Amino acid sequence: MSQITRHILTLPGGRRVHYRRCGSGPALLMVHQSPRSSAEYAEVMARWAAHFTCIAPDTPGFGQSDPLPGEPEIDEFADALAEFLEALGVGRCAAYGFHSGGVIAVAALKRNPSLFSCLAVGGYAVWNEEEMALFGESYLPEWHPTPYGEHLAWLWNRILEQSWFFPWFDVRDEARLSIAHADPARVHRAIMEMLDAGNAYRAGYGAVLRAPRGLPGPRADVPPTLITAFEGDPLYPHLERLGQMPVNWSAHGVATPEEHEAESLAFLQGHAAPDPCLELAQDENEGWIAVGEELIHWRGKRGVDNLYLHAPAAELVDPSDAALAIDVPGHGLSNAVADIRQAVEFAAERLGASRIDWPRPPEGDPDRLYPNLTPDRFGNYLQRAWSAARAEAMFRPWYEANAANVIEINAEALMPAAIARRARARLRAGDAARRYHHLLHSIHGD
Structure with missing residues (x-):
C-alpha cells in the first residue's frame, strides 16, 4: 500500500x-x-x-x-x-x-x-x-x-449528534438520520479537527x-x-x-x-487527463520524516548541530531561523511509534543534526502527570485534558493543588487560548507522553 x-x-x-x-x-x-x-x-x-x-x-x-x-x-x-x-x-x-x-x-x-x-x-x-x-x-x-x-x-455533543439529526441542532423525529452512531474514536477525530480550526x-x-x-x-x-x-x-x-x-x-x-x-x-x-504527476513543490524549512510507515514532523534549519525537543505532553515550539526542532513521536503532528528514542535519533540523522537536546522530565509521578485521555462515550476525557492544562499554570506538579506546590501566576498562561493549546497538546500526545517521560528519566539517569 x-x-x-x-x-x-x-x-x-x-x-x-x-x-x-x-x-x-x-x-x-x-x-x-x-x-x-x-x-x-x-x-x-x-x-x-x-x-x-x-x-x-x-x-x-x-x-x-x-x-x-x-x-x-x-x-x-x-x-x-x-x-x-x-x-x-x-x-x-x-x-x-x-x-x-x-x-x-x-x-x-x-x-x-x-x-x-x-x-x-x-x-x-x-x-x-x-x-x-x-x-x-x-x-x-x-x-x-x-x-x-x-x-x-x-x-x-455537537459532533456526536450531527450523525443523529440533520441539521445537528434540530432535535425532532422528523430530522433523525439513519446513519446515527456513538463511536468515541470517530467523534474524537472530528473533535481534534475542530480544535485545529477553532472559530x-x-x-x-x-x-x-x-x-x-x-x-x-x-x-x-x-x-x-x-x-x-x-x-x-x-x-x-x-x-x-x-x-x-x-x-x-x-x-x-x-x-x-x-x-x-x-x-x-x-x-x-x-x-482524467493521462499526464503523469511530476515532482510537487513544498517548503524547505518544514516537513515530515518517514520512520518506517510513520511520519515525524520537523521545522527549522536542516544541518544545524542541535535538534531541540519539547517536554512530554507539549508540542514543537517554533524554532529560530538557526535552530531545528521536531514534534516528539506521538506528540503534535508526529505519529506515534513503538521506540521513541530510535525514531528521534533516526530523524536527527536524516535532518543532519549531530546532537539531540533531550530535556529533563517534569517533576512528578508520570501516572498522575498524564491522566488517561482515551476517548470515552460521554467526552469526559476532554475535561480531564482541560483541567490538567489549567492547573499546570498554578501548581507544580499540577496535580498537587496545595500551598506547598504553588508557582507564580503567569496571566498569559491562564488565558483560555493558552490553556486550549496545552489541552490540545495533551490530547494529541495521549499515552505517548508517559512513555516519553520514562525515556527522559532513563536518558538522564534519574
Whole structure:
C-alpha cells in the first residue's frame, strides 16, 4: 500500500497550505468537507493511490492551513484551490469533493473551467429559503475557549449528534438520520479537527452555506462531472433539486458509501487527463520524516548541530531561523511509534543534526502527570485534558493543588487560548507522553 506523505507549501502571498500526497499517475485533487481536514481522505487515498497521485490539501482555516483574510466567500475559497495548484506545479487535473468540498470544487470549476479535466462529487446541497434561514440562525455559532472548558461539552455533543439529526441542532423525529452512531474514536477525530480550526470554522463553513447553488447551464462548456449520493446521506434528497445540468454532467443516487466510492473512481479513471504527476513543490524549512510507515514532523534549519525537543505532553515550539526542532513521536503532528528514542535519533540523522537536546522530565509521578485521555462515550476525557492544562499554570506538579506546590501566576498562561493549546497538546500526545517521560528519566539517569 502506498504511503501517504505530508507537506507544507507557502504560497507567493505568504499563506501556508498543508497537503497530503499519495500514489502515482495522473494528479487527482481531493477537497475535504467542512469542518474537517485532508485527514478524512486517508483511507480513500490509500485505495485510490494505485490509479492517481492523490493530492489532498487542508482548505484555508482547516487542519494545518492558514485561513484566508477577512470574511471570505465561496469565490475566495475556489480561487484558493487554483492558487494552490499553480504554486504546486499542477496543471489541469481530475478532482473529487465530498459535501462542502464538492461545493468548493464546483465553484472553482465554474470560475475556471480549464482547471479540471473532470470532477466527481459526493452529495451536492441545494438549500431552499426556509433551510437557509434556519442555518443562518443556528448552524454556525461562535465557538471560543472558555476559562473552565465549558466549550468542550458543547463540542462533544455537537459532533456526536450531527450523525443523529440533520441539521445537528434540530432535535425532532422528523430530522433523525439513519446513519446515527456513538463511536468515541470517530467523534474524537472530528473533535481534534475542530480544535485545529477553532472559530475559523465559521468562515469556511459559512462561505459554503451562503454559496450560490446554481449549476452550469445545459450549454455550458465545462468538464464532465458526476454527482452521486448514497442512501442515508442527508443530501440524498437534494439530487432531485439539482435542475438542468450540462449535457456531460450526470447525477443519481446509490445504495451505499462503497457504491459512491466505486462509481466516483470509475468516472475519474474514465475522464482524467493521462499526464503523469511530476515532482510537487513544498517548503524547505518544514516537513515530515518517514520512520518506517510513520511520519515525524520537523521545522527549522536542516544541518544545524542541535535538534531541540519539547517536554512530554507539549508540542514543537517554533524554532529560530538557526535552530531545528521536531514534534516528539506521538506528540503534535508526529505519529506515534513503538521506540521513541530510535525514531528521534533516526530523524536527527536524516535532518543532519549531530546532537539531540533531550530535556529533563517534569517533576512528578508520570501516572498522575498524564491522566488517561482515551476517548470515552460521554467526552469526559476532554475535561480531564482541560483541567490538567489549567492547573499546570498554578501548581507544580499540577496535580498537587496545595500551598506547598504553588508557582507564580503567569496571566498569559491562564488565558483560555493558552490553556486550549496545552489541552490540545495533551490530547494529541495521549499515552505517548508517559512513555516519553520514562525515556527522559532513563536518558538522564534519574
